[in-house]
Amino acid sequence: MAFDQSRVTAFYETHPYPYRPPGTVGDDTLIGVPSDLRFINHYVFGGRRDFGKKMRLLIAGGGTGDAVVGLGRQAAALGCPAELVYIDLSTRSREIAEERCRKLGLGGIRFHTGRIQDVPELEPEAFDYIDFCGVINHVGDQQQVVDILSGCLAPGGGMGVMAYGQLGRTGVYHVQDMLRLAGAGQGDVGTARALLGALPETNWHRRNAIFAETSGEPDVEIADRYLNPADRAFTVAELRSVMNAAGLEIAAFVPPLLYDAAAEIADPALRERVAKLSWIDRCIFAELFHGDIAMHNFYVVKAGRRPDADRLLGEKAAIPIMTSIPAGQAPTIANGRYGFTMKCGPLARKLTLPGTENSASIIRAIDGVRSLQQIHRTLPGNMSWRQFQREFALVYRGLNGAGEMVLSMTPIPR
Numbered sequence: 001m002a003f004d005q006s007r008v009t010a011f012y013e014t015h016p017y018p019y020r021p022p023g024t025v026g027d028d029t030l031i032g033v034p035s036d037l038r039f040i041n042h043y044v045f046g047g048r049r050d051f052g053k054k055m056r057l058l059i060a061g062g063g064t065g066d067a068v069v070g071l072g073r074q075a076a077a078l079g080c081p082a083e084l085v086y087i088d089l090s091t092r093s094r095e096i097a098e099e100r101c102r103k104l105g106l107g108g109i110r111f112h113t114g115r116i117q118d119v120p121e122l123e124p125e126a127f128d129y130i131d132f133c134g135v136i137n138h139v140g141d142q143q144q145v146v147d148i149l150s151g152c153l154a155p156g157g158g159m160g161v162m163a164y165g166q167l168g169r170t171g172v173y174h175v176q177d178m179l180r181l182a183g184a185g186q187g188d189v190g191t192a193r194a195l196l197g198a199l200p201e202t203n204w205h206r207r208n209a210i211f212a213e214t215s216g217e218p219d220v221e222i223a224d225r226y227l228n229p230a231d232r233a234f235t236v237a238e239l240r241s242v243m244n245a246a247g248l249e250i251a252a253f254v255p256p257l258l259y260d261a262a263a264e265i266a267d268p269a270l271r272e273r274v275a276k277l278s279w280i281d282r283c284i285f286a287e288l289f290h291g292d293i294a295m296h297n298f299y300v301v302k303a304g305r306r307p308d309a310d311r312l313l314g315e316k317a318a319i320p321i322m323t324s325i326p327a328g329q330a331p332t333i334a335n336g337r338y339g340f341t342m343k344c345g346p347l348a349r350k351l352t353l354p355g356t357e358n359s360a361s362i363i364r365a366i367d368g369v370r371s372l373q374q375i376h377r378t379l380p381g382n383m384s385w386r387q388f389q390r391e392f393a394l395v396y397r398g399l400n401g402a403g404e405m406v407l408s409m410t411p412i413p414r
């Protein structure tokens with residue numbers, strides 16, 4: 001169906017997204033990838049962002065405000081002189097987002113109702129970070145919009161993106177097509193629920209464990225997923241093409257382990273072939289291998305400026321930050337491995353990560369404030385800095401891979 005901007009605007013006026021009933025203000029659980037400053041600092045700024053400097057943040061397609069609230073709160077907690085700019089097509093969404101910020105006392109945010117395409121005129125000064133979460137799927141001409149956003153980025157800046165994953169959403173578009181054939185309108189949530197309830201076991205939507213259970217979903221979610229007038233999903237290869245054509249480079253997908261299948265292949269010859277692929281080809285392979293990535297969370301920077309936060313592993317002053325494991329908690333290490341659950345959207349994956357007898361003490365000492373040097377000093381015995389670096393790198397590879405750990409030169413509260 002041809003793209004019609006007025007239908008998208010009308011849809012989000014009626015169905016502000018995500019569903020944030022009155023009383024929802026901002027709590028920690030609503031801060032997530034890509035809009036979490038701890039991840040942004042790691043993947044866009046190589047862990048070295050100076051938060052004492054002015055930082056311009058654009059929330060493009062900000063919806064009901066999770067990202068503007070989360071980024072505003074994190075910047076305020078850091079004492080960062082941040083300038084936040086929010087834009088969305090939907091007046092109703094903007095009102096909800098604005099009210100949430102007002103209740104939290106987050107000031108100095110500029111709110112626009114309008115199209116991302118008009119940002120260069122509305123806000124000519126460049127941005128250090130652009131949040132573009134769950135919006136690329138609904139803009140019609142993705143290339144035009146990404147080109148525009150790329151042009152709004154400061155040279156060392158970057159963008160955090162969430163784009164729907166084509167394979168992981170298998171079945172969702174079948175339901176959308178059936179509803180269109182049946183003449184369902186944008187607000188026909190009852191019809192959508194009736195169809196979802198009637199699907200036979202053989203249907204791809206029913207077979208997709210991520211989406212099969214919909215009875216507990218609020219109406220806004222049902223409308224957004226099945227009755228959306230403009231919705232497309234992407235493969236990793238398509239995202240790479242769109243980003244590269246806009247002069248951007250994908251810096252990382254999060255969690256990184258989900259985009260690397262080599263370790264899961266037992267056959268040594270095949271594992272080696274996969275491991276030798278370029279990084280982006282390994283991501284393309286892993287998407288096909290896993291099949292269930294319904295959301296691609298990733299960071300992009302200007303082409304040729306991909307930062308390497310892993311270099312902080314050599315810095316004594318670098319601070320490891322756990323992104324959701326509470327400080328002081330450590331797993332039990334048995335036979336050189338420990339069990340870990342990686343959350344990917346509604347699904348959870350059980351992983352076993354490598355560790356040594358020192359890993360638990362290292363993990364327990366990480367509190368988001370202590371530096372690598374300070375963590376080293378808490379360890380019993382006379383471990384050398386070199387040995388500590390090896391031990392820490394092992395912990396880091398596993399937990400960063402699972403989306404649980406980032407590195408930073410400054411503490412970043414959530």
Ligand SMILES: C[S@@+](CC[C@H](N)C(=O)[O-])C[C@H]1O[C@@H](n2cnc3c(N)ncnc32)[C@H](O)[C@@H]1O
Nearest residue numbers: 012017061062063088089090115116133134135
């Ligand atoms: C699925 S919602 C995502 C909201 C928010 N980013 C989040 O992740 O919670 C998509 C949002 O993009 C907005 N949108 C879509 N196309 C847009 C455009 N061209 N310019 C501005 N906003 C747009 C919609 O109005 C809607 O609020």
